[in-house]
Amino acid sequence: MSAAPIQLIRHCRGAWRLRRAPGQLQQLQRLLDAHSFWASGRSQRELSRMLTGSQAVISAWQGSRLVGFGRATSDGVFRAVLWDVVVAGEHQGRGLGRRIVEALLQAPALQGVERTYLMTTNSAGFYEQLGFTAVDSQQLMLRRSSSTNVKH
Numbered sequence: 001m002s003a004a005p006i007q008l009i010r011h012c013r014g015a016w017r018l019r020r021a022p023g024q025l026q027q028l029q030r031l032l033d034a035h036s037f038w039a040s041g042r043s044q045r046e047l048s049r050m051l052t053g054s055q056a057v058i059s060a061w062q063g064s065r066l067v068g069f070g071r072a073t074s075d076g077v078f079r080a081v082l083w084d085v086v087v088a089g090e091h092q093g094r095g096l097g098r099r100i101v102e103a104l105l106q107a108p109a110l111q112g113v114e115r116t117y118l119m120t121t122n123s124a125g126f127y128e129q130l131g132f133t134a135v136d137s138q139q140l141m142l143r144r145s146s147s148t149n150v151k152h
């Protein structure tokens with residue numbers, strides 16, 4: 001029996017369905033906990049705020065199961081940043097990550113934006129295939145907040 005097809009959903013502003021439909025936020029939490037080191041341990045309340053503050057959100061579903069996710073923030077003109085692109089382990093290496101990034105780049109909030117950035121620890125080769133290039137001329141600067149329980 002062949003596996004059910006994977007459907008991508010481009011969420012409308014605020015990602016209401018992902019935040020409010022029963023069990024969906026829990027599935028997002030589990031996906032991030034299981035397949036990302038930087039986004040594990042986020043509470044559902046934090047994830048809901050994160051979705052509200054994202055201008056582009058893509059989720060990937062096989063039936064009722066969340067198997068992929070990605071989001072972006074954007075000012076709509078000059079700068080956008082991709083965040084939290086994750087594919088469930090058994091679906092990795094089959095082109096789903098590419099589909100999610102392409103859908104993010106095609107989202108209205110990213111259309112025509114001058115520069116789109118991302119940070120990656122070990123997936124640079126994946127993003128190079130999607131048109132991103134490593135930048136040597138700039139430094140990544142980070143200021144950690146002591147007022148939240150965010151770890152990474």
Ligand SMILES: CC(C)(COP(=O)(O)OP(=O)(O)OC[C@H]1O[C@@H](n2cnc3c(N)ncnc32)[C@H](O)[C@@H]1OP(=O)(O)O)[C@@H](O)C(=O)NCCC(=O)NCCS
Pocket residue numbers: 035036084085086087088091092093094095096097098099119120121122123124125126127129
């Ligand atoms: C990185 C990730 C999103 C890629 O998704 P995926 O569905 O496995 O990737 P795809 O199948 O769409 O791969 C597209 C291409 O990129 C390549 N690729 C995938 N992951 C790669 C990696 N880590 N490094 C280099 N190349 C990679 C694939 O080989 C494929 O090349 P091909 O078209 O020549 O076959 C996924 O592996 C993942 O969720 N990893 C864990 C979380 C993570 O590290 N996310 C990155 C956040 S910055």
